[in-house]
Amino acid sequence: MQTLWFILVAFMLIMYVVLDGFDLGAGAIHLFAAHNNQERRTILRSIGPVWDGNEVWLIATGGTLFFTFPILYASSFSGFYLPLIVVLWLLMLRGVAIELRSRIASRMWGEFWDVVFFFGSALLAVFFGAAAGNVVRGVPLDKQGNFFEPFWTNPLDPRAALPGILDWYTVLIGLLALAALTAHGANWIAVKSEGDLNLRSRVIARWAWVATIVLTAAGTIATFAIQPAMGKSYTTRPWGFIFPLIAIAGLAGMGYFNWRKQDLRAFLSSAAYLVGMLASSAFGIYPNVLPAVNPANSLTIYNASASQYALTVGLIWWSIGIILALIYFFIVYRRFYGKVSVAEHGEGY
Amino acid sequence: MIDSTILSRFQFAFTLAYHYLFPQFTMGLALLIVVLKGLYLRTGQDIYNRATFFWGRLLAITFVMGVVTGIPMEFQFGTNWSRFSADAGDIIAQTLAMEGAFAFFLESAFLGVFLFGERLVGQKLHFVSAILVWLGTWASGGFIIATNAWMQHPVGYSITPGGRLELTNYWAVLTNSWAFVEYLHTMTGAVITAAFVMAGLGALYVLSNRHVDYGRLFVTIGVIVGVIASIIQLFPFGDAEGRQVADIQPAKLAAIEGVFKTQAGAGIVILGQPDPAKSQLDNAIIIPNVLSFLTYRRWTAVVRGLDTFPANQRPDAIEMTLAYYTYHIMVGLGTIFIAIMGLAVLLLWRRRLFTTRWMLWILFLAMPFPFIANTAGWFTAEIGRQPWIAFGLMRTASGSSPLLSTGTVLFTLLGFAGMYLMLGLLYILLVVGEALRGPSASEAEGKVATAESFLD
Numbered sequence: 001m002q003t004l005w006f007i008l009v010a011f012m013l014i015m016y017v018v019l020d021g022f023d024l025g026a027g028a029i030h031l032f033a034a035h036n037n038q039e040r041r042t043i044l045r046s047i048g049p050v051w052d053g054n055e056v057w058l059i060a061t062g063g064t065l066f067f068t069f070p071i072l073y074a075s076s077f078s079g080f081y082l083p084l085i086v087v088l089w090l091l092m093l094r095g096v097a098i099e100l101r102s103r104i105a106s107r108m109w110g111e112f113w114d115v116v117f118f119f120g121s122a123l124l125a126v127f128f129g130a131a132a133g134n135v136v137r138g139v140p141l142d143k144q145g146n147f148f149e150p151f152w153t154n155p156l157d158p159r160a161a162l163p164g165i166l167d168w169y170t171v172l173i174g175l176l177a178l179a180a181l182t183a184h185g186a187n188w189i190a191v192k193s194e195g196d197l198n199l200r201s202r203v204i205a206r207w208a209w210v211a212t213i214v215l216t217a218a219g220t221i222a223t224f225a226i227q228p229a230m231g232k233s234y235t236t237r238p239w240g241f242i243f244p245l246i247a248i249a250g251l252a253g254m255g256y257f258n259w260r261k262q263d264l265r266a267f268l269s270s271a272a273y274l275v276g277m278l279a280s281s282a283f284g285i286y287p288n289v290l291p292a293v294n295p296a297n298s299l300t301i302y303n304a305s306a307s308q309y310a311l312t313v314g315l316i317w318w319s320i321g322i323i324l325a326l327i328y329f330f331i332v333y334r335r336f337y338g339k340v341s342v343a344e345h346g347e348g349y
Numbered sequence: 350m351i352d353s354t355i356l357s358r359f360q361f362a363f364t365l366a367y368h369y370l371f372p373q374f375t376m377g378l379a380l381l382i383v384v385l386k387g388l389y390l391r392t393g394q395d396i397y398n399r400a401t402f403f404w405g406r407l408l409a410i411t412f413v414m415g416v417v418t419g420i421p422m423e424f425q426f427g428t429n430w431s432r433f434s435a436d437a438g439d440i441i442a443q444t445l446a447m448e449g450a451f452a453f454f455l456e457s458a459f460l461g462v463f464l465f466g467e468r469l470v471g472q473k474l475h476f477v478s479a480i481l482v483w484l485g486t487w488a489s490g491g492f493i494i495a496t497n498a499w500m501q502h503p504v505g506y507s508i509t510p511g512g513r514l515e516l517t518n519y520w521a522v523l524t525n526s527w528a529f530v531e532y533l534h535t536m537t538g539a540v541i542t543a544a545f546v547m548a549g550l551g552a553l554y555v556l557s558n559r560h561v562d563y564g565r566l567f568v569t570i571g572v573i574v575g576v577i578a579s580i581i582q583l584f585p586f587g588d589a590e591g592r593q594v595a596d597i598q599p600a601k602l603a604a605i606e607g608v609f610k611t612q613a614g615a616g617i618v619i620l621g622q623p624d625p626a627k628s629q630l631d632n633a634i635i636i637p638n639v640l641s642f643l644t645y646r647r648w649t650a651v652v653r654g655l656d657t658f659p660a661n662q663r664p665d666a667i668e669m670t671l672a673y674y675t676y677h678i679m680v681g682l683g684t685i686f687i688a689i690m691g692l693a694v695l696l697l698w699r700r701r702l703f704t705t706r707w708m709l710w711i712l713f714l715a716m717p718f719p720f721i722a723n724t725a726g727w728f729t730a731e732i733g734r735q736p737w738i739a740f741g742l743m744r745t746a747s748g749s750s751p752l753l754s755t756g757t758v759l760f761t762l763l764g765f766a767g768m769y770l771m772l773g774l775l776y777i778l779l780v781v782g783e784a785l786r787g788p789s790a791s792e793a794e795g796k797v798a799t800a801e802s803f804l805d
Binding site: 049050052053055056059060062063064066067070071073074075076077078079081082084085088089091092093095096099100103104144145146147148306307309310313314317318320321322324325328329331332335 | 409410413416417418420421423424426427428429431432434435437438439440442443445446447448449450451453454455457458459460461462465470515516517519750751752753757761764768772775779782
C-alpha cells in the first residue's frame, strides 16, 4: 500500500512538473521570444486558460502527500521552511502577473508585469530543481525526524553534516531544471503560435536543448557521486534502467523533432524527458522518501506513512477525484486546442 | 513571552484572515451569478447577461486573489505546525486533500470555461460552468469546514501507543455534527457578504445616477437575498452554533459571553469591557436571564462561568478578551444587518427604495461590514478554542514546528505583510476600476481602464 502511494504521489508530482513546467518555461523565455505586445499576449493566452489548473496539481500533490505521508509532509515542509515560503511568494507574484498584465492597457503596466512574470517563472524553475537536489542529496534529519535548513551553510561541500538549501550540487540541479523547462516551454509556445514567434521559440528550444544535454550529463555524474544509494537502487533492481532510457529517448526526440520542425512531437518529447528524469530520481531514492545525512534517520515509505486505514479509505476517494480531474482537463484542453490568435477579440489575457 | 509559536499563530491568523476576505465574497457571488445567468436564460433580457459578465469579471479578480492567498494556507500546516501535522495528519489531511481532488480541479477548470465566454462554449455550457464553479467553491468551503470542525470537535480517531492520532472512522469525520452547523453558518455568512456588496454597488450607481438600470437590478437582488440570508443566519443557524458551543466547548461560551462567574439565570451582555484580572465586566449593560434562555431554553438555567475551568483549560486573559470582543462585533453587526436589509426590503415592496436616498446611502456604506462580521466570527471560533489546537487533545503550543527560530518566522511574517499590502492595493485598483466603468461598458471598451490615463 505504501509503495502504491509512493508511485501515485510521484505520478501527481510528475503531472505537475510536466503541466506547470511548460508555463513556467514560457514565462522564463517570454521576454526573449516575444518582441511586441501582440506576441506577449499570444504567449499569455496560450497559458492563460490552463496555468491555474496546472498549479492545482501542485496543491493537490501537497494535499495527497500530507494525508499519505503526514510525517514526511510535516518534516520536509518545516525543514524547507525558507525556500517554501519564498516559492509561495514567487507563485503569488507570478499568478498575479499573468492575470493582471492585460487588464489595464498601458505600456508601463505591461512592462512591469512582464518582468515580474519572467523572474517569478525562472526563479521558480531553479528553486524546484534545487528542492529536488536537496531531496536526492539528503537533509540533516534528527532522530525525531526534524530538521531545519538555512539557505546556505557551506556551498562548496554538499556532503557537510549540516548542509544548506543551496550548494554547488543543488544549484547545478536547479540550472538543469531551468534549462529543461525552458526547452519544454519553448516547445509549447512553438506549438501554440505562428510566424516569427513560432520561429524564435524553435531557436530558443534548440539552445535550451543543448544546455539540457550538458547539464543532464553533469547532474547525473554528480548525483551518483553524492548519493551512493542511487547507484545501489539501479544495481539491485536493473529493470529501473527503463526510466533513464525514457529520459534519453525524450532528449533525442527533442533535438530530432526540433530539426524536423514538428513542434507538437518536440513538445511531447520534452514531456517524456521530464517524466523519465523525475521517475529515475524517484526510483533511485525508493524506499526512502527523504534520505538523511545520517542514513539511520532517513524517512522511508514505512516510517513516514499514514495508517493503513487512512491509506485505504484515501485510495477510494482519490481514485474518483483524479478520474474526474482528468476528465475536466481533457475537456478544457480540447476547448482551447490549436493555435492562439489575439486579434479575434479583446477579452482575456 | 514572544516565541516562534506565538509568531506562527500571528502569521497563520494574519494570512488566513486576509485570505478569507476573498472566498467569502466569491462563494456568495458564485451563487448570485448562477441566479443572474438563470434569469437571463429564463427571460432572454440582455441586462441579465451583461450583469452576469460584469460580476463574472469581479469574480475572476477576486478568485485569483483567493487562490494565491490560499496556497500558503495549505503549506503552513507543514511549515509552521509540523508537530500537529505529523500527529493529526492521518485525519485532517484527508479532508484537506479531498478539497484539492474534488473542489480545486472543478473550480479552476470551469472558471476558465466560464470566463472565456459563451461565444466559445455556447449558452448551455456557459450556464453549466457557472453552476459547477458555484458547486466547486461551496465544496471547497465544505472540506475546509470539515477540517476545522475536527479541530473544534475531534471525532473518528484513536490514539496510538506512540501518541499519534489515527483515523478510525472516515464517515464520522465527514459527518461530524459540528461541521454541519458550522457549514450552514459559514456559507450563509458568505451569501450575506455577496448580497451586501451587490446591493451596495447598485446603491452607488443609483445614487450617482450612472448605470441606473443595473443599479436597480443589483439593489433588488442584493436586498432580497440579503434579508433572507441575514434572518436565517441569526435563527436557526447562529442559534444552533451557539448551543453547540455551549454543549461541547463551555469554556468558549463563557469567554465569548463574558461570563466570569457561574450563575443561574445568566443575563446576556450587550456592552461592557472585560477585566480578566478582576474577573468582572466594566460598564456592563446586561439583559437578565436571556443568556440562560437562549442557551438552554430555560430562564433560570445555570450557565458555567470561567471560574469553573482550571487556568490551563480555558483561553487566557488576552485570548478571552479578544474572543469576547470579536464575538460581540459579529453578533452586533449581524443584528444590524437584519435591520438594514429588512428596512430596505420594506421600502422596495412599497416601491420607494430607489427614491429614498438615505437608505441607498446606508446600503452603500454598509458594504465593508459583512467582511468584518465574518472575520470576527472566525476569530471568535479560533481564539475561543484556545489553549487547544485540537480541542481537548493537543495544545497549540505542542503543535508548532520545533526547530523554527523567532527570526525565521518574523522574516516570513513581515514578508507576507508586505506582499499582501501590495496585493490588496492592486485588488482595490482593479475592482474600483471595474466598478467605475460599470456593467454597461462594452467588452471592447473593457480594455480601457480608468488607471490608464496616469500610467501612460
